[in-house]
Amino acid sequence: MTTIGLRRMAPRDPAEGHRAASPLELLFDLVFVVAVGFAATNLHEIEAEGHVSSAVVAYAMVFFAIWWAWLNFSWFATSFDTDDWLYRVTTFVQMAGVLVLAAGVHAAMTEGDFTVPVIGYVVMRLAMVAQWLRVAVSSPRYRRTALRYAVGIVVVQVLWVGMLALPEGSTAWAFPVLVLLEVLVPPIAEGTGETTPWHTHHIAERYALFTLIVLGEGLVASANAVIDGIAEADHLASLLVLAAAGLVIVAGLWWIYFSREQHDHIRNLPSALVFGYGHYFVFAAAGALPAGIEVAVSADAGEAELSHATVAATVAVPVALFVLAIWALALRPSLSAGWNATVVVLAVAVLATITVPDVSLVATAVLVAGIVVVLEVAERRPGTRRVQ
Incomplete structure (x- = not known):
């Protein structure tokens, strides 16, 4: 442990006994449920107005952002949860991003305005980049994998922000492309580097x-x-x-x-x-x-x-x-x-x-x-x- 209270971000033992969800992970889940609840509420309201197909598409898009950020944190935490103060603060930043995303759910689902959700989403993802950079510094064995994650996430976040500058109506084709790029980051990072140790x-x-x-x-x-x-x-x-x-x-x-x-x-x-x-x-x-x-x-x-x-x-x-x-x-x-x-x-x-x-x-x-x-x-x- 260093003088400022940080632990080396070494991988957790994938065979560790009695490994259970931490209080921080449980709090993290509850924050995400706020966003899921907002998405479900707007889905109900839009469906009740008779716009079922558009409601389902908008819900699927918003839910991807919520789910993907949760998934990435959960798989990272199962491998590299150090639970020191910087890890906690970085996780709280991700939670803040979730709340920003949740605040923009209504506008995204009713007006197609993804500005606020994208801002919240990018905050969450860049906090994840900070976690991977810690891994790259602390764990030589996983440095290549961690750097591939960090670079991949940053590149895609730049593209998400760029989507906001596209002409109105472009989201319909830009969103699926960016989703594809997001889901390609883990297999590329894990498949060409050292596979992270999952519990x-x-x-x-x-x-x-x-x-x-x-x-x-x-x-x-x-x-x-x-x-x-x-x-x-x-x-x-x-x-x-x-x-x-x-x-x-x-x-x-x-x-x-x-x-x-x-x-x-x-x-x-x-x-x-x-x-x-x-x-x-x-x-x-x-x-x-x-x-x-x-x-x-x-x-x-x-x-x-x-x-x-x-x-x-x-x-x-x-x-x-x-x-x-x-x-x-x-x-x-x-x-x-x-x-x-x-x-x-x-x-x-x-x-x-x-x-x-x-x-x-x-x-x-x-x-x-x-x-x-x-x-x-x-x-x-x-x-x-x-x-x-």
């Missing part, structure tokens, strides 16, 4: 905790249905049904996500990229579900300018996406062909509930419960597991 149990826990927090937003949406029902007595019965169905869906998705261990799916760089990147769909779907429940509540009160089928889709699509994503990432290797087919068929059946919008939410809840039963039965029957 697989720790990273799986980090993903699980974030999933819990995002799913919790769905419980809030269900609670709002009950609150609205009490305020509007003439809609009490239908809103209680919506609330109950929402609770069953959220509880079922939680059960599905945690039905199998996930750390063993992070074996090497390709599998880590699949696991890490694939969770975008898990998190985005979980974040969109509360908006769908709120849309259903608004529709029941006659406040949503949507068809019944579209209202049903705002819940059914996120649920089906969540199930299919976690099935592909974590469930599939543990199930036999028959059980895999059953889970996929039930997930597709969730999408099919859009064709019966009057009972879609209840049917979705029943199907999610059915998937839980399938996974529990498959877990207990001998000979149903297979090794990938």
Whole structure:
């Protein structure tokens, strides 16, 4: 330790026992949930006004910025969490960037103005550059990897800022290009340098905790249905049904996500990229579900300018996406062909509930419960597991 209280940013032991999320990581997650909550709220409001397709696209774009910054910090922390004062301060700077990004979510999703979100995003990413430069100075073994990360992140941030100067309407094509460049930085840095040492149990826990927090937003949406029902007595019965169905869906998705261990799916760089990147769909779907429940509540009160089928889709699509994503990432290797087919068929059946919008939410809840039963039965029957 130096005289100013800094530790050498050496890699953490990937086999370290009892490694768990730190209080700083938990606080970091809570700050990100603020941004996710703002995105979900705006998704609900825009969908309720009848602009579903534009709402989904805007949500997907904003959610990428939130998720990507969270992902990069989480994977960095599992390898190089020194927890000294400079590490903490740098992390707080990233949190400040999240709050700036959250402040601009409404303008980005309703007006297509990404100025404030880009500023917040760049603050988060440049703080990440500072962390990688510390690694480059402290750990000769990982210097090449760290410098590749730092250079790659800086170059892409310059391009994000440059996007703001493009003519109006250019975001539609510039955003996907910049997203592609962002997601290429880790495989280039890790693939051409020394691969950073991940603690697989720790990273799986980090993903699980974030999933819990995002799913919790769905419980809030269900609670709002009950609150609205009490305020509007003439809609009490239908809103209680919506609330109950929402609770069953959220509880079922939680059960599905945690039905199998996930750390063993992070074996090497390709599998880590699949696991890490694939969770975008898990998190985005979980974040969109509360908006769908709120849309259903608004529709029941006659406040949503949507068809019944579209209202049903705002819940059914996120649920089906969540199930299919976690099935592909974590469930599939543990199930036999028959059980895999059953889970996929039930997930597709969730999408099919859009064709019966009057009972879609209840049917979705029943199907999610059915998937839980399938996974529990498959877990207990001998000979149903297979090794990938």
